[in-house]
Amino acid sequence: MAISLITALKLVPWAEVVNNAPLVVDGAKKLWKAVGKKKGAATGGGAEIKHEAPPEVETLTVLASRVKSLETDVADLQREMVSSAELIKVLADQNAQLVRAVEVLRRRLLGVIAIIGIVAMACLYLLLTH
Numbered sequence: 001m002a003i004s005l006i007t008a009l010k011l012v013p014w015a016e017v018v019n020n021a022p023l024v025v026d027g028a029k030k031l032w033k034a035v036g037k038k039k040g041a042a043t044g045g046g047a048e049i050k051h052e053a054p055p056e057v058e059t060l061t062v063l064a065s066r067v068k069s070l071e072t073d074v075a076d077l078q079r080e081m082v083s084s085a086e087l088i089k090v091l092a093d094q095n096a097q098l099v100r101a102v103e104v105l106r107r108r109l110l111g112v113i114a115i116i117g118i119v120a121m122a123c124l125y126l127l128l129t130h
């Protein structure tokens with residue numbers, strides 16, 4: 001059973017969305033700053049981690065190959081993390097824009113409702129007096 005768009009929009013707690021929009025934007029900015037710092041530290045450090053293993057289990061070349069593979073995996077994960085953080089920041093900014101637009105529309109709607117009420121009262125007054 002499909003849910004109508006109007007029903008879906010009625011289910012959204014708009015007051016909470018509007019109230020929490022600044023928190024979402026701040027959180028996304030903090031995440032972006034944290035990821036940016038980690039990216040700079042990870043690319044600039046180049047520290048090597050040594051693991052002790054018995055020579056008969058793995059040779060030095062096998063270990064070097066595994067380390068290189070792990071370094072590549074870590075670099076890929078860091079790129080994905082930065083991309084995800086960028087996406088979250090963009091989505092948070094878009095959410096803030098959407099919330100501002102909804103607030104403007106809400107105020108305009110209240111103004112239109114007030115004008116309709118005034119016109120309705122004037123029409124009712126004219127009908128009752130004539």
